[in-house]
Amino acid sequence: MRGITKSASDGGRTGWEDVGGLMDIRNAIQEMVELPSKFPSIFAQAPLRLRSNVLLYGPPGCGKTHIVGAAAAACSLRFISVKGPELLNKYIGASEQAVRDVFSKAAAAAPCLLFFDEFDSIAPKRGHDNTGVTDRVVNQLLTELDGVEVLTGVFVFAATSRPDLLDAALLRPGRLDRLLFCDFPSWRERVDILTVLSRKLPLASDVDLDAVASLTEGFSGADLQALLSDAQLASVHELLESDTSNDHHQPREIPVISNELLKSVAS
């Protein structure tokens, strides 16, 4: 399965401190994944099957992928991430086998978080694909999800911005039965996200992130990330324009993002 999977130990790991807002989702994941991972012997004695498989859904850029990576790192789980379209494209004619392989790999890697991103591409409603490929993939996913119960320490997460396209059988109890909605961030959450994302940026002391959050209603986390990135680029341009030394390879100052600049990029 080389090429479509990765491990959270590959570096660049994010943790809870890199996630702004999304507190309800974070709490739900902590309850479902973090506690059983930290105290497996206590949870092993629980007589009822605990829900361990999650579908995150919501508009693009609202942190679904981001929070799953953070969860894997925070819970010290190996992380196997599979992009739906990649699985279909790379293994034309062998997609069901690819699904089997991914689950076997996850079982061998337990404790592990297996994540299917862009899940609607591999799990659409059956009966609409003339080639039958995705129908067979969905059947295989159902089989594997039914088997995951016995694989202690494998948590299956999937994400989609189009939950309406998914085959309903995948969402039945025992399968991806915990649904978590990642919505556009509220004002408070935008302040949190801006704070998290700007942690390593050279912000001027007058920067007012509360005010920037007020100007960015309807922005997703990805939009806020793009905003900061644009502001950073604008600050570089500002510095280059004001630097009259003609030695741009050795600027005398670092580009600082001012409040004025951030607000002008946001509005």
Ligand code: ATP
């Ligand atoms: P898609 O449906 O398009 O896959 P998504 O909901 O999975 O989108 P992400 O890929 O998680 O969105 O978010 C894109 C980027 O936006 C992240 O890499 C991160 O930089 C930033 N981001 C989004 N939400 C948050 C958040 N709550 N906290 C911090 N950063 C965030």
